[in-house]
Structure formats: C-alpha cells, structure tokens
Amino acid sequence: MSASSPAGTFPDPTLASLDIGHPVYAAILDPDTAFWALVDKTRVADTLAGSMLRDAYRQHAEACRRELHALRFELKPSGVYLNPTERCNLNCRYCYLPEMQRRSGGHMSADELLASLSRLRDYFRSIMPEGSKPRAIFHGAEPLMNRDAVFAAIDAFADDFIFGLQSNGTLLDDGAVSFLTARNVSIGLSLDGPSAGITDATRRTWSSRSVHDRVLAAMDRLRGYGSWSVITTCTTENLPYLTAMVELFHAREVPTCMLNAVRCTLPGARAVRPDDGAMTRAFFAALDRTHELYRDSGRKLVVANFANILIAILAPTARRLMCDISPCGAGRAFVALSADGNLYPCSEFIGLPRFNGGQLLADGGIDAALTSDAFRSVTGRNVDAFSPCDECAIRQFCGSPCPAEAHELNGGMGGTGAFCTFYREQVNYALRLIADGKANDYLWSGWDDGTETLFDLAH
Numbered sequence: 001m002s003a004s005s006p007a008g009t010f011p012d013p014t015l016a017s018l019d020i021g022h023p024v025y026a027a028i029l030d031p032d033t034a035f036w037a038l039v040d041k042t043r044v045a046d047t048l049a050g051s052m053l054r055d056a057y058r059q060h061a062e063a064c065r066r067e068l069h070a071l072r073f074e075l076k077p078s079g080v081y082l083n084p085t086e087r088c089n090l091n092c093r094y095c096y097l098p099e100m101q102r103r104s105g106g107h108m109s110a111d112e113l114l115a116s117l118s119r120l121r122d123y124f125r126s127i128m129p130e131g132s133k134p135r136a137i138f139h140g141a142e143p144l145m146n147r148d149a150v151f152a153a154i155d156a157f158a159d160d161f162i163f164g165l166q167s168n169g170t171l172l173d174d175g176a177v178s179f180l181t182a183r184n185v186s187i188g189l190s191l192d193g194p195s196a197g198i199t200d201a202t203r204r205t206w207s208s209r210s211v212h213d214r215v216l217a218a219m220d221r222l223r224g225y226g227s228w229s230v231i232t233t234c235t236t237e238n239l240p241y242l243t244a245m246v247e248l249f250h251a252r253e254v255p256t257c258m259l260n261a262v263r264c265t266l267p268g269a270r271a272v273r274p275d276d277g278a279m280t281r282a283f284f285a286a287l288d289r290t291h292e293l294y295r296d297s298g299r300k301l302v303v304a305n306f307a308n309i310l311i312a313i314l315a316p317t318a319r320r321l322m323c324d325i326s327p328c329g330a331g332r333a334f335v336a337l338s339a340d341g342n343l344y345p346c347s348e349f350i351g352l353p354r355f356n357g358g359q360l361l362a363d364g365g366i367d368a369a370l371t372s373d374a375f376r377s378v379t380g381r382n383v384d385a386f387s388p389c390d391e392c393a394i395r396q397f398c399g400s401p402c403p404a405e406a407h408e409l410n411g412g413m414g415g416t417g418a419f420c421t422f423y424r425e426q427v428n429y430a431l432r433l434i435a436d437g438k439a440n441d442y443l444w445s446g447w448d449d450g451t452e453t454l455f456d457l458a459h
C-alpha cells in the first residue's frame, strides 16, 4: 500500500530508540503509528541522525497513521460477551464480579436471552459486511449455571453467530462437551495450578472444596478438539509454578493457553497481585519452556495473550482487539451484556454501576449504549493523552490496560493500571524474538493469512 498524500504534507514523524535488551539489535519506533525497525545497536544514533530510514518511512507514515487511527477510533462492535447468569458455583479470590451477585444473583430467562440475541443479531447485521458473522461468547459468572438457556440460544442462533463459552470447567460434563463440540463452539476453561494445592489457593467452591480434578477431567474430555483453551490467572499464589503449568498444558495437548496477569479491578484481586519483576521473570520462564517443548515435540502450545502482542507488533491491524491497544476493545470491538439485560463496555465493568450503558431491549438499545457517557468514558481513554504513557515508545503495543482496573485502582481513566513494567518487558521480549527470527514459533500457524506488508525496508 502506498500513501495517498504527498510526502511532506503531514507532520514529520518522530522516531525514538528503544533498548530491547538484545546483544546486537535495538529498536527504532514511531510511538504514534506503531512503525518500528530493528537496527544494529551501535548504529542507532547514526540512523536517527541520518536521513535514509526517516525518508523511506516518511513515504508511508501517513498510511500507517491512518490505519492505526481507524483501528483505534473508527471501529464498530463485531462481538458480544453474554452473561446469562449472575451466579457462579465457585468463589475465586480475584473475581471482578461482586460476591452477592455470584452467590445469590439471578439467571437470565431463556426468553430474555433469545430476545437479546435477536436484537443483537439485527444490530450486527445492520453494521457488518454481508457474510461475516459476529462473535457471541458466553462468559462469567459461570454460564453453565444457566445451561438450558445457553444451549437453547446456541441452537436458535447457530446461523447468526460464531459462539464461544468461557467456563470454570466444573460443569463441563460429557453431555455439555458433546453438545458444544458438535456445534463447533470454542471453549475456554480456567485452571490456576499444576496441582490441587496451587489451584485451591485462588479457585475453590463456596464451601472451600477443591475443583482442580474436575477441571482436569474436563480437559481430558476436550483433548483432540480443535477449538479450546485454558486461562491461568497469574497471582502471588501460582507464579513459581507457571513453568510447571505450561508443562501440564502441553502434556494434555491444550492448543492455546493464556497466562494473564491478575486484573486488579476489585480489592480481592489486589490481595494476590504479584510485583512486576516476579511476574516478568515467571512469565518469560514459562514462555521459554513452551518454546523448548515445541522444539522437542513439534507441537505448539500458543500463549495467546503473548501471541497477540507479537501480532500487534508484526501486523498492528491483525491483532485480536482486546486489552493491548488504547482505547481497548471494550465498547468498540465488543460489548458485554449482563444477566439483568444491561450493556457494559466489557464484562470487567459489570460490578461498576456507573459504566452501565442501559438496557439492550430498551428503545435506544445498543446505539444508545455506545453513545452513552458510560461508554464514552471508556472508549475515550487515550493512551496518547496521559502520563507516563504519552511519553512511552511502546504505547501502541501495550495499550496501558485496563480502564476498569485503572479507574478502580488508581482513581481514574487518565492513568495506568497495574503491571506497567511487565507490559514494557513483554514488548522488549517480543522484539527480541523477532530479532532472532523466532516469532513464528510463538504464533498460530497461518496467523498472517490475509495480512499485507505496508512497508519493509529490508526487501
């Protein structure tokens, strides 16, 4: 693709250097556009002072800027997170939903769920290109607590949505697995430890019973299915065991996992928040181990949250829009529907009433929610506009997640949430892998189908 405007009619790009901790290479980036180049670290000053890279990039800077701006500020939603119940059979320590709701909240009736999906289908049809289907992910609390309604909805709207289900795994019996896999529903589970003692530290039933073995049994049922994943939430309780965790996942043929730093939105989560240094060391050790396992076995265990950062660097507009861009996917790439029929930018906000965008089935519906103050306060959060992110070279790759966390932890949208140093190191690690030609080992096969190279000076 080439720039459509003559060079020189736009502000001269500002290029910054970044020490990525590589023995040979450093990065040069334009923090405004997600453009980057790797250069010999002994030539960084010369490259920045010289004109070759700058002149070549200037021809493409406006196209880069335009693409990134469209991704960040011109999106319409193409997915929904559906919370068909407020209840959960577990009491995880870091849950973002209020305890009262999880313990004794209500279910959405099957009729309400069907009516909601009908309204959502009509909305998505009105804005999405013909032939493309929106995603609908059943999500926490525990959607299988309202299994009959969920399964009725999946059958009623099989032609209209690509369905997924995120579950704690304890209710995924043979019948549920047969139903969901026969309909190609993607399934996500959660497991926090390689042994019961570690999992039990954060994820137990209300009566403190272990669920570790039940989740392992669900994983056994899913072995061989193409579309499933497991989330590990990284906390003070399980960080020393992350490497053992990925070994367990690989041995059980999990295709994709997520090693998510605990989201510190509510106080329970902050009580198990690891410090950035410990998080960084444990996360990289686990990533290194996935690579060894891949080299030894020829079978990948993709760590999806890291793969998404790699893709954000390699092909910024091909990333799956969740947390790693600012504004994040909340209220832009997707919306969340709570069990009482209200729309929120993301499920992470469901415990925070001020971010309620109104009833889906009310007159204004989804359009009213998208333009509500509640949504605008989230979708307007701009990493270019607050300190220290506005000065950070990697802000388009980190995205300063998460607005819900930032709001609750640090008192507003105009600041960082938790784990700034970890996110920074994660980007450095990704750039080192790219410098060493190893990035593809950490990505799904075919991740770049349909992507386009805008600018490649090496070729």
Ligand code: SF4
Residues within 6 Å of the ligand: 383, 388, 389, 392, 393, 394, 395, 396, 398, 399, 400, 401, 416, 417, 419, 420, 421, 423, 424
């Ligand atoms: S949170 Fe930290 S690493 Fe992320 S953009 Fe802001 S300053 Fe950069």
Ligand code: SF4
Residues within 6 Å of the ligand: 322, 323, 324, 328, 329, 330, 346, 347, 348, 401, 402, 403, 404, 405
């Ligand atoms: S950053 Fe927070 S609000 Fe945004 S998509 Fe991620 S979890 Fe949701």
